[in-house]
Structures are given as structure tokens and as C-alpha cells.
Amino acid sequence: MLAAVLQVRAGSLQVMLWQRAREPHAHRWSLPGGGLGGHEDVEASIRRQLAEKVDVRQLSHVEQLAVFSNPTRVPGPRVVATAFLGLVPSHIDPVVPADTAWHPVDALPATAFDHEAICRRARHRLASKLSYTNLGFALAPPEFTISALRALYSAALGYQVSATNLQRVLSRRGLLEPTGGTVQPGPSGGRPAALFRFVSGEMRVTDPFAVLRPPSTRSLGS
Amino acid sequence: MLAAVLQVRAGSLQVMLWQRAREPHAHRWSLPGGGLGGHEDVEASIRRQLAEKVDVRQLSHVEQLAVFSNPTRVPGPRVVATAFLGLVPSHIDPVVPADTAWHPVDALPATAFDHEAICRRARHRLASKLSYTNLGFALAPPEFTISALRALYSAALGYQVSATNLQRVLSRRGLLEPTGGTVQPGPSGGRPAALFRFVSGEMRVTDPFAVLRPPSTRSLGS
DNA sequence: GACGTTTTCGACCGTTAGGCGAAAACCTGG
DNA sequence: CCAGGTTTTCGCCTAACGGTCGAAAACGTC
Numbered sequence: 001m002l003a004a005v006l007q008v009r010a011g012s013l014q015v016m017l018w019q020r021a022r023e024p025h026a027h028r029w030s031l032p033g034g035g036l037g038g039h040e041d042v043e044a045s046i047r048r049q050l051a052e053k054v055d056v057r058q059l060s061h062v063e064q065l066a067v068f069s070n071p072t073r074v075p076g077p078r079v080v081a082t083a084f085l086g087l088v089p090s091h092i093d094p095v096v097p098a099d100t101a102w103h104p105v106d107a108l109p110a111t112a113f114d115h116e117a118i119c120r121r122a123r124h125r126l127a128s129k130l131s132y133t134n135l136g137f138a139l140a141p142p143e144f145t146i147s148a149l150r151a152l153y154s155a156a157l158g159y160q161v162s163a164t165n166l167q168r169v170l171s172r173r174g175l176l177e178p179t180g181g182t183v184q185p186g187p188s189g190g191r192p193a194a195l196f197r198f199v200s201g202e203m204r205v206t207d208p209f210a211v212l213r214p215p216s217t218r219s220l221g222s
Numbered sequence: 223m224l225a226a227v228l229q230v231r232a233g234s235l236q237v238m239l240w241q242r243a244r245e246p247h248a249h250r251w252s253l254p255g256g257g258l259g260g261h262e263d264v265e266a267s268i269r270r271q272l273a274e275k276v277d278v279r280q281l282s283h284v285e286q287l288a289v290f291s292n293p294t295r296v297p298g299p300r301v302v303a304t305a306f307l308g309l310v311p312s313h314i315d316p317v318v319p320a321d322t323a324w325h326p327v328d329a330l331p332a333t334a335f336d337h338e339a340i341c342r343r344a345r346h347r348l349a350s351k352l353s354y355t356n357l358g359f360a361l362a363p364p365e366f367t368i369s370a371l372r373a374l375y376s377a378a379l380g381y382q383v384s385a386t387n388l389q390r391v392l393s394r395r396g397l398l399e400p401t402g403g404t405v406q407p408g409p410s411g412g413r414p415a416a417l418f419r420f421v422s423g424e425m426r427v428t429d430p431f432a433v434l435r436p437p438s439t440r441s442l443g444s
Numbered sequence: 445g446a447c448g449t450t451t452t453c454g455a456c457c458g459t460t461a462g463g464c465g466a467a468a469a470c471c472t473g474g
Numbered sequence: 475c476c477a478g479g480t481t482t483t484c485g486c487c488t489a490a491c492g493g494t495c496g497a498a499a500a501c502g503t504c
Contacts, residue, residue, distance in 0.1 A: 038300065041291040064288050067304050069263040078260070082289050132354075147451075163451085165493065172491080189502025190450025369482075385482085387462060394460080411471025412481025 002033035002115070003046050003062070004122035005054070005086035007102065008139055008155045009093075013126075014102040015119055016053065017111070021099065024075050025112035029103065031119070033081070046084045054094040061087040061138035061203065065121050073114045085122045090152055091141035106158070127157050133205050134175040137198035143179050145193035167196075173206040175199055224255035224337070225268050225284070226344035227276070227308035229324065230361055230377045235348075236324040237341055238275065239333070243321065246297050247334035251325065253341070255303070268306045276316040283309040283360035283425065287343050295336045307344045312374055313363035328380070349379050355427050356397040359420035365401050367415035389418075395428045397421055 005016040017029035034049040036042060042064070047056050065083040073079070088094060096102075103109060105123055108116060129135040130153060139152050150163040170176040181195040227238040239251035256271040258264060264286070269278050287305040295301070310316060318324075325331060327345055330338060351357040352375060361374050372385040392398040403417040 036291070036302070039293050041293060042289050042302070043291075066286055067264050067289060069258070069265075069304075071261050071263065080258070080264070082291075145451085162493070164453085164495090167452090169492075185450065185501050187502075188449055189500090190448090191452070191500040193451060367482085384462070386464090386484085389483090391461070407470050407481065409471075410480055411469090412479090413469040413483070415482060 001036055001042060001046050001049060001084075002031045002068075002081045002118060003050055003084040003086045004031055004065070004115075004119050005050065005059070005088060006105070006122060006126060006156075007088040007092075008090045008152050009102055011151065011155055012104045012106070013123070013155050013158075014104050015108070015122070016096065016100060017103055017109070017115075018053070018097070018100040020112055028110045028112040029108070029115075030112040031083075031115045032100070042082050043084075046082075046086075050086065053096055053100055054088070058088055058092050058094050059086050060089050061085075061135065063125075063203075065118070065125060068114055068118060070114070081118075083118045083121065085125050087126070087135075087138040089141055090139060129203075130156060133203055134170075134173075134198055134200060135203055136170070136175075137201060138203075140198065143181065143195045143197050145183060145195060147193060149196070175204070175206070223258055223264060223268050223271060223306075224253045224290075224303045224340060225272055225306040225308045226253055226287070226337075226341050227272065227281070227310060228327070228344060228348060228378075229310040229314075230312045230374050231324055233373065233377055234326045234328070235345070235377050235380075236326050237330070237344070238318065238322060239325055239331070239337075240275070240319070240322040242334055250332045250334040251330070251337075252334040253305075253337045254322070264304050265306075268304075268308075272308065275318055275322055276310070280310055280314050280316050281308050282311050283307075283357065285347075285425075287340070287347060290336055290340060292336070303340075305340045305343065307347050309348070309357075309360040311363055312361060351425075352378060355425055356392075356395075356420055356422060357425055358392070358397075359423060360425075362420065365403065365417045365419050367405060367417060369415060371418070397426070397428070 007014055007016070016032065018032055020026050020028055020030050032050055032053045033046065036045045037048070040048065043062065047059070047062060050056060050059065063085050065085050067080060067082050069078075069080045071078045073081070105119060108119065111119070126135070136149065136153065139156060140149055146163050146167045150161055150166055153161045153166060167176065175198055176196050177199045179195040179197050182192040183195065185192055229236055229238070238254065240254055242248050242250055242252050254272055254275045255268065258267045259270065262270065265284065269281070269284060272278060272281065285307050287307050289302060289304050291300070291302045293300045295303070327341055330341065333341070348357070358371065358375065361378060362371055366374075368385050368389045372383055372388055375383045375388060389398065397420055398418050399421045401417045401419050404414040405417065407414050
């Protein structure tokens with residue numbers, strides 16, 4: 001029961017880690033988690049464990065990643081870990097305990113056990129799902145400009161994306177919706193940016209697949 | 223530790239189930255599986271469990287599906303199950319124990335516990351991955367005609383796919399390769415069909431994604 | 445009012461999938 | 475051996491989509 005909680009902070013994708021005080025792997029950084037209780041399923045359990053670190057209401061998305069079960073993944077008796085991906089929207093700055101901090105995923109400190117591999121899996125899952133789902137809603141605030149969204153996607157994916165394409169693709173898939181509002185331009189001027197929101201707060205899959213698409217189910221209009 | 227082992231048999235997607243002899247859920251049909259041993263990871267464990275039902279060498283693909291952990295999913299003390307998807311190529315007819323049989327996934331008998339939900343997950347995972355990976359190799363024999371492949375995809379997906387498109391898309395993605403051989407037409411005549419094979423026997427992902435594709439990584443040529 | 449800045453929008457192009465139909469290559473029956 | 479039926483294969487056409495560019499819009503400052 002471990003979670004890689006990701007958030008775009010200061011323009012880069014970061015993961016929440018806590019520093020171990022005791023052996024094994026003292027002083028190394030570790031993903032939050034804990035054991036499974038008696039009357040809860042694994043999703044409820046990881047949310048309960050994460051509640052010790054962040055306000056669970058600030059978690060915009062939680063999903064199973066995979067089971068990590070290599071007998072030697074931790075010293076001593078074998079521990080099977082169900083790993084999760086958690087997401088926090090960028091406009092929130094959760095209060096975290098003293099032993100806990102955010103670290104950019106491409107500059108991790110010394111990590112405990114196999115937690116770096118779990119982080120990699122989480123990054124990969126996030127990047128994939130940003131492409132074929134509306135998972136961006138879990139990274140973004142309720143309202144945002146296209147430039148802000150572009151910055152979020154670029155940080156989460158690790159490379160620049162085009163604002164034009166991002167807006168057109170997400171709109172064409174029916175995921176993005178203008179709120180009608182605008183934001184004032186900065187001190188250097190510029191046209192006021194329009195505000196958008198994601199249509200749905202639940203994860204939706206947009207199948208960009210061809211061979212396997214049922215003939216009736218055509219692409220969703222604008 | 224449970225596996226939904228799927229195979230296209232007699233033109234329909236079927237799942238391997240065994241009939242429970244004892245309570246709970248006696249006479250209901252159940253997915254094969256068992257407990258995790260001390261010195262193996264979950265992948266090794268499920269392969270060991272499945273070896274009691276089928277020759278493991280006949281399993282062309284095994285992957286994790288998800289953890290099912292609802293406290294009430296089985297009567298009595300809670301059991302956490304890591305579910306797997308297994309695939310068997312269509313040209314193989316495994317010898318199975320007397321209590322075990324194949325059942326079409328869209329006409330399941332009375333199933334035990336939450337195994338029907340696990341089957342649904344397995345079907346969905348297979349259908350999705352057929353679209354954006356080369357997972358078809360795990361359903362097909364080493365060599366096959368396009369019509370045969372079309373039949374496999376249609377059965378696994380649950381709807382008709384076009385042979386023309388199937389060949390072109392898989393070829394364009396660099397997944398399909400002609401062997402040069404042909405098969406003799408049936409008694410009713412017809413042009414001899416060319417034989418093909420999948421280029422790789424390992425799972426490969428073909429990202430048909432746009433917004434999130436790194437600018438350098440262009441589509442793979444023929 | 446000119447100029448720089450930022451966002452927005454439309455236009456163009458190459459690629460891909462979906463569909464159709466002709467052509468190819470075989471069979472059987474007369 | 476030719477006509478007609480069957481099955482596979484291939485090319486063409488079209489629509490949709492993503493990638494890119496550049497112009498236009500809407501603001502600020504000088």
C-alpha cells in the first residue's frame with residue numbers, strides 16, 4: 001500500500017516523499033503508505049494512509065498502479081505492496097508534516113527500496129493517460145487559461161506541447177469548455193486570456209483508436 | 223492471485239473456469255488461482271498456479287490486471303486478490319483437468335464471488351490493448367492469414383472489423399510482416415490467402431497519441 | 445499613436461483510418 | 475476450356491485528425 005502522489009509545482013512535476021527516520025534505509029526518502037486495515041479495500045486504505053500526509057479532499061485522483069512483489073524488494077520478510085498513483089491540482093499547496101517534502105521527479109534524492117521504480121511507473125501512467133483521457137482535470141485548477149494548461153501538460157509530460165494543438169484536441173474531444181471569463185494580462189501587456197474548465201470531473205477515456213472502434217461509435221463532435 | 227485466461231475458441235472469446243466442488247459457492251464456476259508462495263513474486267506465483275490447469279508454455283501473455291480487495295468479495299475473512307490477464311493463442315487446445323472448461327465470455331455460467339467482474343476487466347483490458355499495442359500476437363498462431371486474424375480480432379472485440387483496415391493499420395505500424403507463404407483455397411475456391419506473422423513476440427505499444435507525443439518521435443514508417 | 449507582448453484563431457498540409465470497388469487468383473460446372 | 479462463383483488483395487477516394495505557421499485580436503507601455 002504505497003502511493004506516488006504527483007503534482008505540478010513551480011513548473012515541474014514533483015512527488016511527495018517523506019524521509020525515513022529509522023532503519024532500514026534511514027534518511028532515505030520514501031513513498032507514503034501503510035498496511036491494509038481489516039474492513040477497508042485497498043483504495044480506502046491508501047486514502048486513509050495518505051490522510052496522515054495531506055488532506056484527502058485535496059487528492060483529485062487516485063488509481064491503482066500495480067502490485068510490486070519482488071521477494072527482495074525490502075530487506076527481511078517479503079512485503080507485497082499495491083502501488084497507487086495520486087494527483088493533486090496545481091492550485092493547491094497542501095500542508096505536509098515536517099518529515100515530508102516535494103521533490104521534482106527528474107531529480108529525486110536517495111530513495112528507499114524500490115520506490116524510484118514505482119515513481120517511474122507513476123510518471124509513465126500519468127503521461128499515458130494525459131494523452132488518451134481527460135486526466136488533465138486532476139492536475140489543473142477548476143478554471144485555467146490555455147497557457148496555464150499548456151504549462152501543466154509540458155511539466156507533466158517532460159516536453160513542450162503546443163497551446164494551439166492542446167486546445168483544439170481537448171475541445172474536439174469534448175473535454176474542454178470555455179467559462180466565458182478572462183484574466184487580466186500581466187504588467188508586460190498582452191491580450192487577456194480566456195478561461196476554460198474541464199467538462200467532467202470524472203475520468204473519461206477518449207478512444208483515438210481505429211481498427212478496434214465499433215463502426216457505429218464515431219468520433220464525438222465538437 | 224487469480225487469472226482470467228482468455229482464448230479465441232470456435233469463433234468466440236472464451237475464458238477458462240473450473241467448477242467448485244465445495245462450499246462456499248459449490249458448483250459455481252471460478253477463475254483459477256491460489257495463494258502466494260514465500261519466495262516468488264506475484265507473476266511467478268500465478269504462473270505456478272496456472273500450471274495446474276494448463277501447460278504454462280502455452281500461455282502467450284500474462285499481465286497484471288488489478289487488485290480486488292472489497293472486504294465482502296468472499297464470505298468469511300477478507301481475501302485480497304491480485305487479478306491477472308492470461309492469453310492463449312488460438313491454434314493451441316490445452317489439456318485441462320476434468321473440473322475445468324472454457325466458456326464464452328458473453329454467456330458465462332453462474333460464477334463464484336466477484337469473478338464475473340474480473341472477467342469483464344480482463345475483456346476490457348484485452349480489447350483496449352488490441353487497439354494500441356501488438357497484443358494480437360498473443361491471440362494468433364505464428365502464421366496466419368488476414369481473414370483468420372480478422373476473425374480473431376472480431377471475436378476478441380465483439381464486433382466486426384474490416385480486413386482491409388486491419389492489415390493496413392497493423393502493417394503501417396510495423397507490426398505485421400508477410401512470410402511469403404500462402405494457403406490453398408477451400409473447396410469453394412477463392413484466391414489463395416497470403417500468410418503473415420507478427421514482427422515481434424514481445425508486447426509493444428504503438429502510441430497513436432498526438433498532443434502528447436514528443437516533437438522528435440514521429441510515426442514509425444512502414 | 446507607435447510599438448512590443450500575449451493570446452486567439454484560421455489556414456494549410458501530411459498522415460491516418462474508413463469505406464468502396466475493381467482486380468487477382470482460385471474453384472466448380474457445363 | 476470457358477463462364478460464373480468465391481475469396482483475397484490492392485488501389486482509390488474521402489473524412490478526420492494532428493502539426494505547424496502566421497495573421498489578427500486585445501492588451502500594456504513609451
